[in-house]
Amino acid sequence: MQEKRPRRTNQERSDTTRTELMAAARRLFIERGYADTATPDIVVAAGVTRGALYHHFEDKKALFAAVAEAEAEAVADEIEGATPDDMRPREALIKGGEAYLAALALPGRTRLLLLDGPAVLGRAGMDAIDNRHGTRSLRGGILFAVRAGDLPQNLPVEAATQLLASAYDRAALSIETGGDPAEYRKGLALLIDGLAALAG
Structure with a gap:
């Protein structure tokens, strides 16, 4: 039966x-x-x-916003998965950045999050999504590194977050159009190491 x-x-x-x-x-x-x-x-x-x-x-824009939110959440999950709690803060920043670039390499993600996202939702709308996901992870990583002494104590956390986030986004866009991922990973790691060196 x-x-x-x-x-x-x-x-x-x-x-x-x-x-x-x-x-x-x-x-x-x-x-x-x-x-x-x-x-x-x-x-x-x-x-x-x-x-x-x-x-x-409500409309196509609302559907797009939901898709962008889901993509941003998936990227943040990949970053979190690559940076366990027992990892040194400096290393976590580097590995998190590498995870971000790897996540953005998924076909279509760069277009959704870095090109169409700001165009459709406006910069403020896309920033709000980022602040709930990837940018929030980056901000937390920088703050953790400052508190641990891996980055300078006087580092302006919010400004550093926005500047590094912009650097990662620019790297992802360049990789999307044929840039060498290894070169961008190296360059971003050197940026973080440069900041770390200022911590003494």
Whole structure:
């Protein structure tokens, strides 16, 4: 006798629909870019109704924001995974930066987070997402290194966070267009070591 499958709850069906919409949207945003992706195309690719899309997301921009948030969270998770708590702060900054570059090498991620993200959501909107994820990890790593004496005690943490984040983003963009990842990893490590040397 065949066992009956348990019926899915409304919440499970809703979660599945949202996941399918985000996966379809991510794929199309990467292939075509935000501007050239229409909501009817997303609906068809996800295999759901137009009403289902607008039940979960106010509009295409809100759907893009959800995709960008999920990508930023995945990047932060990879950074956290590469920097265990028992790692020295200086080494954690370097390894975290390497993990960031590796995470951004996933096809489409640089476009989503560094190109279309600021263009679609505005700099402030993308900064808000970054501050919940990757930038938050970097800020925490710098603060930990300052407290441990691996970086200068008078280092302005917020300014250093923004400057290093910009350097990592620029490196990711350059690697995306053919730059040598090893050269950028080396250059960024030397930047951190230069700061560390000032700690005496």
